[in-house]
Amino acid sequence: MILVWLNMFIWLAKTVDPSTKYRSDVEYNYARFCAGCHGNSGEGNGRIGRFKKLEPADLTDANFWRMHDDEQLLNSIRDGKDNMPAFHYYLNQKEQREILEYIKNTFQP
Numbered sequence: 001m002i003l004v005w006l007n008m009f010i011w012l013a014k015t016v017d018p019s020t021k022y023r024s025d026v027e028y029n030y031a032r033f034c035a036g037c038h039g040n041s042g043e044g045n046g047r048i049g050r051f052k053k054l055e056p057a058d059l060t061d062a063n064f065w066r067m068h069d070d071e072q073l074l075n076s077i078r079d080g081k082d083n084m085p086a087f088h089y090y091l092n093q094k095e096q097r098e099i100l101e102y103i104k105n106t107f108q109p
């Protein structure tokens with residue numbers, strides 16, 4: 001199980017294009033840790049998510065945002081949920097909050 005995740009993160013890390021200039025750490029963190037599943041545009045169509053049929057949440061769906069509050073989403077980012085891995089190993093609390101703000105500002109319709 002651990003190996004599966006390890007592989008996935010090595011693969012995820014490769015999805016970050018080194019020639020891209022990221023405007024902020026949080027943008028970089030999203031590209032590195034989240035986009036593989038949730039996609040660059042947040043629709044849940046990143047290539048890992050698609051390939052493994054994980055069905056990542058569509059972060060551009062207004063209904064999705066209506067149905068979840070910040071606390072709940074932070075819990076999911078920190079501890080994982082179903083097919084989504086826990087990120088407290090990779091991102092500290094401040095970074096988790098920043099990334100939530102980022103996906104809100106970027107993808108919430």
Ligand code: HEC
Nearest residue numbers: 033034037054055056057072073076081082083084087099
């Ligand atoms: C390995 C694939 C994968 C990665 C990487 C991933 N997610 Fe997810 N994410 C999922 C899946 C699958 C779900 C749907 C979980 C469910 O609702 O059962 C999900 C759901 C979510 C949700 C909704 C949680 C909820 O409570 O319904 C949020 C918010 C989210 N992801 C944010 C992120 C952020 C931010 C990152 C990067 C730090 C990230 N995800 C990285 C697969 C992933």
